[in-house]
Amino acid sequence: MPEWVKGSIDGIPAKAPYGTSLLHAARALGIDIPTLCHHEGLPPDGNCRLCLCEVSGKLVASCMFPLRDQGFAALTGSAKVMDARGFVLYLMLNRAPKSPRLIRLAHDYEAYGARVDPRFPLDRDGCVRCGRCARVCSLQASEAIDLAGRGPGRAVLAPFGRPPEDCLGCLACALNCPTGRIAFQDDGATRRVWDRDFALVPCPACGERRFTKEQLGHLGVESALCPECRRRAMAREILAADSVISYKARG
C-alpha cells in the first residue's frame, strides 16, 4: 500500500496520506464541504449525507470516503452534488425548520429544493437524528441516551423514555447538537437536562458552579476547578517551569 495518494479535488492537484478522508483532504486545500453529523472529535457515521461529493461519477460521503486510489478525481460542487445536498437539506430543514444552522445551510441550496414544504409528512420536532449527542455520550462512557426505534420513528431516547439514570448532566449532548434541540437549564445551584435535576458543585477557587456532582463522581474526584481557574492555574505552572528553564539556560 502506498504511503501517499495523488489526485485532484475540483481540478486542483491534491496529495494526501493513503486512506485520508476526502473531507479532510479537501479542507486541507481550503475547499469547504458542508457537514452536519460530522464532528472532528467523534467517530464518523456518514448518516446525514450532507457532505456528499462526486468521485468517478458516484456520490460518496466525503467524511468517510478514504482516498486510496492514485489519480482520484473528486468534485465537491458538481450539479449532481448540489442536487443531492439539496435533497437531504430539504429533508433535514423540514425536520428542524427553526434551526439557524440549517436555515443558513439551506439558503445556498434553495434552487435545489431546500425549503420548508407544507406537504412534508413528518413531525417537525427539531431533531435530525444525526446521533452526535449519542456518540459523544457513548464516548464519555456514560451511554445515557441513544438512538432507538427504526424508520421514521427513530428518535433519541433515554432508556424506557424515563429520565436517564446514567446521565452525568455534563451537557456534552446539548452542546454538540447541531440544531440546538436538546434543552437544558442552569439556575445557580442546579442544572436541569433530560428531565433530571443535577446539583452543581462550586469551583474551589472562584465558587462558579460548572460541574455536576455526577460528572465529578464519574472522574473520581470530589471537586474540580472551573475551566477558567484551571487555565489560570496551568498558566502559573508553566510560567514557573519556564523561569526555571530560563534560569538554567542562563547558567
Next chain:
Amino acid sequence: MTRFQHADGLLGHIKGLKGAPQPKRTLWVCGGPGCLAAGGAKVHEALLNEAEKAGLLGNPGYRISLTGCLGLCERGPLAEIRPEGHFYQNVGPGDAPGLVGEALLEGRIVEGLIKDPKNPTKDSLAFYKPQERRVMRRLGLIDPESLDDYLLHGGYEALALALGSLGPGETARRVEESGLRGRGGGGFPAGRKWRALRESVGRPRYVLANGDEGDPGAFMNRALMEGDPFSIIEGMTLGAFAMGAEAGFIYVRHEYPLSVMRLSKAIRLAKDRGLLGEGILGSDVGFELGIVEGGGAFVCGESTALMASIEGREGTPRVKYVRSTEAGLWERPTLLQNVESWANVPPIVLNGPEWFRSLGSKDNPGTKVFSLVGQVRDTGLVELPLGSRISDLVELAGGGVAKGRALKAVQTGGPSGGCLPASLMSLPLDFDSLTKAGAMMGSGGLIVMDDLSCVVDVARYFTAFLTEESCGKCVPCRDGLPLLLGVLTGLTKGEGRAGDTGLLVREAERLKATALCGLGQSAANPILSTVRYFQEEYLEHERGFCRSGRCQGLFVPAIDPGACTGCGLCRKACPAAAIEGKAKKAHKVLPGKCVSCGSCLPKCRFLALKPAPRADTVKADA
C-alpha cells in the same frame, strides 16, 4: 458414532451405506414451509399411526419420513412414494390408510388420490417440466435431519475430494471458474470475493451465510435450510478450507425456528463425525461454525447490518467504502454469501466448473430457485436455469394467471425490486437483464399480478413496507420514504394532484442517489419501475381514476352488456345493492348507489365487469 479420521474413511462409510440394503419403499411427506402450514405434520403423524397399526414401524423394508420442500406448495400437503414416484397432492390425515396400505406396502396408486392415474409422477406435471432441480436436488429424497441420508446422496464427497486431493487453491479455482454469482441479490461474482478473502491480511478470517430471508412471500432460503441443511454447512466448510477461514456463522432470522433447529442439529452431527470443528477428516484443517439468530429486521439482510447484528450491536448498515473481505466482522476479513450460494459450492467443487456452466447462460451460469407467488395458478418453489424466460416461470411452471384473468405485471426481487409489464415476459431471468429492465433478481421472489392489481397501489404497498423497515440511520431513506409514501397514499385515495407523478420520480431518483446502503438506494425501485412501465396509470390516478378497480372510490364498475350472461354473481356480491338485473339478462350498475368498493369485480367469470372513470372525474378532466 465414530469420527472420520481420514477422507478415505468417509468414502468407505459412504460406500458401505450405498451397499447396504435400502428400504423397499419410502413414503416421503413434504415438510416444506407451505405443506407444514397446510397441515403436513398432521398427515405425517397420521401416517405413522397407521404404520404402527399395520406393524410396519421398525420394519426396515418400509419407511415414512418428512422431507424437504417438494415445490408445488399450492397443492400441499404433498407426498411422494419412492421408488415408484407416485405423487400425491392435497393429502389429509384421512388418506393415511390408503397411503400406507396400498401405496407404501404395495406400490399401487391409491384410487381417487391421484387426479390423472395415467401420469402419476411429479415429472409428468407441467409445474416440474421446465425445472432443473440442482440446489433442491435432495429435497424429496432425504430426511433433512439424517447425516447418513445426506451422505447417501452425494453429501460430503466434495469435501473429501477437496481435502484429499484438490487442496485449497484448486478448490477456489473451481468456484472462481464456475462463474457462480451471489444468489442473495446483487449477483456479485463469488470468485472475486473468494479471491479477495484469500488475499486478505489479518486473522481470523470469517465466512458467513445469510439466511435472513426477509422479503415478504419469499421462502426459498427457508426451504433449503430446513430441507438440506448439510449442503449449506458443507459449502461453508469448503469455503473455509479454500480461503483459510477459521470460523463462521449462519445468520438465521428468529422467525424460522425450524431452520435454526435443523441447522443446529446438522452442525452437531457434522462435528460429532469429524466433518466440522477441529481436525476435519483427521487433517489439521479446522473450522468452527455457529448460528446467530436475527431479530427479524429486514435491514439485517444487508451485509454490514448483518455483521453489526452478529457483533451484538444494533443492526444498522455502515458506509461500505472498505470491502468486508478487507474489514468485515469485528473488522476482520469476512466473506458473506447467501445460503443458496453456499449450497451451490459442493457440487461445483465435486463436478467442476464446466458442469456448473452446462446450465444457464455465459454470464449467468447455473440455476436459481424462485418463489412464485401471487395471482398465479400454481404457487411454489421453482428452480430454473438462469436465463430462462419469465414466461417459463409464470406460464409453464405456474400455469398462467389464476382464474383466467389477464396478466398485468410481475414483481421481482422482493420489496425493493421492480414491476415488469406483461410485454416483457420473454425477458431472460438473469441478474443483468432484470437490473437493466429496472427490476432485480433479489433473492428470487416473483409475484404475479393480474389486471385487478393496481400498480400505484403496489408501489404504495412496497414503499410502506420499506418505510417501516428502514433502519432510520440515514436521512434520505428515513425521512425521504415517508414523503414518497405520502404522495403515493394520496394518489390511491383520490387526493392526488397534477404533477405528483413527476414529483415522485424526481424525489425517488434523489433518494436512490443519496441513501447510505444498498437497501436505501434500491428503495426507490417500486416507484421508478412502475412509473417507467405504467406512467399512464399514474396520470389517471392524478385525475382520480384507477383502471384496475383497486383504489376505492376511484372508479365505477361498468358492465359490458354483450359479455354479461346475467349470472347474478356480481349482484349478490354488491353490499350496496347497486347492481340490478334479471337472471340471464345483462345486468346494470346504478352509479348513484355504487360506493365503488370493487367487491363485484373479481366475481365476474366472463370478464364483463370493467372499472370505468367516475362521471365527476370525467367532467373535471374536460
